[in-house]
């Protein structure tokens with residue numbers, strides 16, 4: 331006998347019990363909605379709100395209705411075990427936690443160290459799976475927050491847990507900062523001629539669904555997953571042209587030379603060596619410069635170019651539908667980190 335001819339059908343995964351970190355963020359909220367829609371039991375560990383007292387938050391986001399809310403400081407190495415997991419059974423840890431500033435100390439404290447503590451707590455508690463929201467830009471790391479994210483990605487891969495590392499392209503909020511200025515009659519600002527970069531924008535809900543789907547789709551496990559939204563890659567110039575077309579106006583662009591940004595980075599970098607507050611500003615300028623000149627698409631190392639065709643797509647919602655909703659006032663944009671303009 332060589333064993334059974336037919337493998338037993340894989341068991342259908344039932345609802346999972348999930349600890350979600352970063353649930354108050356843009357993608358954290360979308361992921362919470364998706365996890366709940368997909369029938370999972372969701373426990374969120376939220377940052378304690380100053381003055382609210384232990385275990386209470388004045389205004390947890392409405393999207394978290396249906397999830398269990400717990401409170402703890404993820405910078406405290408024992409918080410995830412004590413305040414989040416509490417010795418209970420969990421199937422998976424899902425993290426959309428990220429530094430809100432991207433400056434080096436915060437990035438290393440949150441994107442790296444807090445995740446390290448959470449992973450150790452999850453492993454000690456017998457949690458078998460982790461889904462991590464990362465970013466496509468870590469493939470070409472130049473910035474402190476990218477190094478911090480990459481360092482934790484490597485630790486997760488080496489941990490032995492079933493992992494999914496989701497590296498999305500640009501979020502809608504990071505590409506919507508100019509909608510109101512253009513609506514009010516101002517030109518659309520671009521770096522260079524507006525064709526230096528491209529991305530495949532992904533909506534919050536499409537990304538939330540994708541992240542939640544990693545729990546049960548084995549094809550998304552044990553992998554690093556670059557992911558964009560539907561449709562072709564678009565440049566900043568095309569974003570501006572679409573906006574003007576929706577408003578029925580002639581396109582008007584104001585070009586910001588990359589050399590000017592380099593000058594700002596250089597001056598702030600030099601001054602930041604003696605004046606610490608300017609060091610943080612220099613890092614923010616470096617982040618702006620990076621997003622003004624690097625595409626959010628899969629990088630082909632051999633060809634030394636970004637490859638839109640190699641960047642997978644998911645979901646149905648497009649940036650231009652989102653622009654139309656913003657112009658009608660149906661939705662409001664939340665200014666994102668990494669919004670260059």
Ligand SMILES: NC(=O)c1ccc[n+]([C@@H]2O[C@H](COP(=O)([O-])OP(=O)(O)OC[C@H]3O[C@@H](n4cnc5c(N)ncnc54)[C@H](OP(=O)(O)O)[C@@H]3O)[C@@H](O)[C@H]2O)c1
Pocket residue numbers: 351352353354355356357358376377403404405426427428429430440463464465466497498499500501502504666667668
């Ligand atoms: N913007 C883009 O276009 C883009 C593209 C690709 C990837 N990404 C990556 O996606 C990730 C998430 O983005 P997002 O826009 O959803 O982030 P976000 O809205 O800034 O949310 C960050 C989350 O982390 C939590 N957090 C931050 N610092 C904390 C701290 N010190 N203690 C406890 N919790 C803390 C926040 O909690 P509070 O609400 O309590 O602050 C929030 O829940 C980031 O890693 C980013 O690099 C972004």
